[in-house]
Amino acid sequence: MLCMGIVERKKRQKQALRERILDAARRIVVREGFAALSMRKIADAIEYSPATLYLHFASRDEIARALCAEGYAQLLATFVPLVGIADPAERLKALGRAYVAFGVAHPQTYRLIFMEDPSYTGAALGGAAGVSGASGASGAGQPGALTDKDAASAAMDPAVDTTASATAAISADPAANLATPATAEDPGAAAMHIMLAALEQLRAAGRLPASMDATVWAEAFWATLHGIVALNLTCPVFPTAPLDTVVGVALDAWLNVPQPAPQQANRRTAQPRGVVGAAGARKKKPAADHAAQASQVESPDKPDNVPPTPSPHAGSPTALPKKPVSAGAKRKSPTT
Amino acid sequence: MLCMGIVERKKRQKQALRERILDAARRIVVREGFAALSMRKIADAIEYSPATLYLHFASRDEIARALCAEGYAQLLATFVPLVGIADPAERLKALGRAYVAFGVAHPQTYRLIFMEDPSYTGAALGGAAGVSGASGASGAGQPGALTDKDAASAAMDPAVDTTASATAAISADPAANLATPATAEDPGAAAMHIMLAALEQLRAAGRLPASMDATVWAEAFWATLHGIVALNLTCPVFPTAPLDTVVGVALDAWLNVPQPAPQQANRRTAQPRGVVGAAGARKKKPAADHAAQASQVESPDKPDNVPPTPSPHAGSPTALPKKPVSAGAKRKSPTT
DNA sequence: GTCTATAAACGGATAGAC
DNA sequence: GTCTATCCGTTTATAGAC
Numbered sequence: 001m002l003c004m005g006i007v008e009r010k011k012r013q014k015q016a017l018r019e020r021i022l023d024a025a026r027r028i029v030v031r032e033g034f035a036a037l038s039m040r041k042i043a044d045a046i047e048y049s050p051a052t053l054y055l056h057f058a059s060r061d062e063i064a065r066a067l068c069a070e071g072y073a074q075l076l077a078t079f080v081p082l083v084g085i086a087d088p089a090e091r092l093k094a095l096g097r098a099y100v101a102f103g104v105a106h107p108q109t110y111r112l113i114f115m116e117d118p119s120y121t122g123a124a125l126g127g128a129a130g131v132s133g134a135s136g137a138s139g140a141g142q143p144g145a146l147t148d149k150d151a152a153s154a155a156m157d158p159a160v161d162t163t164a165s166a167t168a169a170i171s172a173d174p175a176a177n178l179a180t181p182a183t184a185e186d187p188g189a190a191a192m193h194i195m196l197a198a199l200e201q202l203r204a205a206g207r208l209p210a211s212m213d214a215t216v217w218a219e220a221f222w223a224t225l226h227g228i229v230a231l232n233l234t235c236p237v238f239p240t241a242p243l244d245t246v247v248g249v250a251l252d253a254w255l256n257v258p259q260p261a262p263q264q265a266n267r268r269t270a271q272p273r274g275v276v277g278a279a280g281a282r283k284k285k286p287a288a289d290h291a292a293q294a295s296q297v298e299s300p301d302k303p304d305n306v307p308p309t310p311s312p313h314a315g316s317p318t319a320l321p322k323k324p325v326s327a328g329a330k331r332k333s334p335t336t
Numbered sequence: 337m338l339c340m341g342i343v344e345r346k347k348r349q350k351q352a353l354r355e356r357i358l359d360a361a362r363r364i365v366v367r368e369g370f371a372a373l374s375m376r377k378i379a380d381a382i383e384y385s386p387a388t389l390y391l392h393f394a395s396r397d398e399i400a401r402a403l404c405a406e407g408y409a410q411l412l413a414t415f416v417p418l419v420g421i422a423d424p425a426e427r428l429k430a431l432g433r434a435y436v437a438f439g440v441a442h443p444q445t446y447r448l449i450f451m452e453d454p455s456y457t458g459a460a461l462g463g464a465a466g467v468s469g470a471s472g473a474s475g476a477g478q479p480g481a482l483t484d485k486d487a488a489s490a491a492m493d494p495a496v497d498t499t500a501s502a503t504a505a506i507s508a509d510p511a512a513n514l515a516t517p518a519t520a521e522d523p524g525a526a527a528m529h530i531m532l533a534a535l536e537q538l539r540a541a542g543r544l545p546a547s548m549d550a551t552v553w554a555e556a557f558w559a560t561l562h563g564i565v566a567l568n569l570t571c572p573v574f575p576t577a578p579l580d581t582v583v584g585v586a587l588d589a590w591l592n593v594p595q596p597a598p599q600q601a602n603r604r605t606a607q608p609r610g611v612v613g614a615a616g617a618r619k620k621k622p623a624a625d626h627a628a629q630a631s632q633v634e635s636p637d638k639p640d641n642v643p644p645t646p647s648p649h650a651g652s653p654t655a656l657p658k659k660p661v662s663a664g665a666k667r668k669s670p671t672t
Numbered sequence: 673g674t675c676t677a678t679a680a681a682c683g684g685a686t687a688g689a690c
Numbered sequence: 691g692t693c694t695a696t697c698c699g700t701t702t703a704t705a706g707a708c
Binding site: 114115118119121212213215216217219220222223224225226227228230231234235236238239240241245246247249250253254 | 450451452453454455457548549551552553555556558559560561562563564566567570571572574575576577581582583585586589590
């Protein structure tokens with residue numbers, strides 16, 4: 001029992017190295033995209049051997065999942081300040097704007113958590129999908145998908161204290177009094193749940209067709225936001241109009257339906273708090289101004305069209321370095 | 337001049353081999369996804385050496401672009417039967433359903449043309465984006481992006497006669513009398529244009545806020561459809577509700593706004609023609625039934641979650657074969 | 673001894689040169 | 691067609707610190 005201190009220190013050191021690994025991995029993903037994330041590159045970045053990584057993570061996939069959890073936490077942190085907006089419709093609009101702003105400000109993170117791999121995306125949504133029906137459904141989809149007990153404790157940006165304040169803010173807010181399932185354990189589900197809560201209140205207030213299935217509405221609404229972000233990240237000439245304008249039109253289409261007086265042209269009503277982006281006028285596609293639309297999120301990802309690591313021998317004759325082929329790692333147990 | 341026949345035959349043979357290359361590439365993409373497309377694999381499939389491919393295509397990228405053009409043509413072919421629908425709103429709804437059905441029925445094709453690479457997507461949208469303003473803007477974005485004079489002449493599915501009938505149908509239909517720019521040369525732009533034409537008519541009929549920017553509306557509408565497809569392809573648990581239902585809700589949100597009588601619950605009005613999918617009741621996410629929602633499109637892509645080429649030594653301890661890392665191939669010209 | 677880190681190696685895959 | 695250089699994820703045997 002006199003060696004307690006030593007084992008504690010060792011634990012802390014191990015934890016610290018784990019954080020360093022994740023830091024390096026996060027930097028690589030943000031700078032070069034998930035496709036460029038390799039164990040060897042991480043090892044180089046932290047100046048350890050590749051084998052060391054396997055003392056802390058079972059596989060590259062586990063690192064990716066840990067990064068996903070961080071990304072969800074970061075998105076959740078973007079949502080948290082908005083749960084205080086009283087009017088559900090305005091809250092939903094603010095959430096929508098924040099969602100798009102997040103995706104545009106952190107393209108690589110967004111890609112990772114929502115566009116890269118079904119199992120990554122499903123890890124967050126597995127919890128959120130069934131939420132409107134069952135209460136504590138967090139992490140139900142893939143058991144063991146997010147097993148790292150503290151993977152979400154550090155956001156993509158370390159400056160953002162994510163889950164701790166998020167959990168507090170949610171449970172402290174009387175408006176979001178629906179059960180918030182396992183916020184710290186599944187920030188993805190928690191983020192989805194914030195949206196669902198606002199939607200439920202909207203329907204409870206009779207401002208949504210009562211016959212409407214809230215889940216369906218939420219899924220379609222979310223799909224709209226995702227579509228805007230995804231097209232923006234994928235397609236160089238989208239949107240032609242400023243992003244704010246497109247988001248505004250979409251939010252109007254979804255949230256001004258039941259009002260008998262549509263008041264079509266100017267839709268800016270009261271904006272209860274210091275809310276995200278989207279105050280946009282009619283300027284024409286700021287292009288480089290995208291990151292500025294983000295609200296309190298910092299450290300935007302590097303846009304993916306810039307070559308991040310220009311090797312001395314870069315540049316192929318015609319093509320781009322865009323081939324994402326599955327490489328190696330098929331073997332299970334060698335002959336020994 | 338006596339060798340005319342010989343040069344003709346050679347031309348034909350070269351063209352035939354070119355088609356075979358594209359056939360093989362298409363099969364690989366549809367079966368294993370774009371990431372698995374490699375020159376060597378194509379060469380193996382057609383039993384030629386890899387070097388031969390470079391006699392017909394400058395690069396893998398050029399093959400990909402040719403496949404993209406085919407994909408756009410295929411999507412356009414899906415749209416063509418719907419331009420006859422008189423009511424613009426109904427036409428837009430049918431187009432939206434067809435769009436989603438296409439994406440779900442041909443996931444790999446959809447991924448390739450809309451989710452894989454910005455330059456691929458941009459090749460179609462470069463022409464379509466400016467269409468509502470300028471008339472003949474096809475292919476304006478990237479000059480030379482779609483230079484293959486006949487790349488679009490064969491659809492992904494050879495059984496679908498695409499551009500020929502498409503061009504005829506469009507120009508024959510008095511409803512789509514807006515200028516159809518270069519249908520055969522840029523089917524992507526043509527497909528987008530069909531949507532824009534319906535939208536313009538909708539606004540001309542006063543069923544859209546006159547102050548609304550049609551381009552913005554179209555972009556947001558398209559983003560919604562893309563979001564539904566993209567989430568469906570990416571996320572295993574989306575949507576919870578049947579796809580038809582989600583699409584229906586989205587179409588209502590976008591197209592039933594100005595109507596003073598929203599008629600929320602049941603939105604099925606007359607469906608003027610043999611229209612795409614979406615007759616769905618309330619059954620619960622058919623999962624394997626996705627392909628059946630496609631209409632006249634055949635040869636649906638293989639869903640991407642099935643391992644297409646199960647190596648004899650498959651299965652790794654923890655991970656999935658999902659690494660899309662750009663493996664190798666950084667070198668440009670070695671020391672020799 | 674125990675835990676950590678590493679070098680070396682395995683099996684695989686690719687693009688491009690020859 | 692083959693062959694080389696390069697890269698990948700992962701494993702194992704070995705060496706060192708406590």
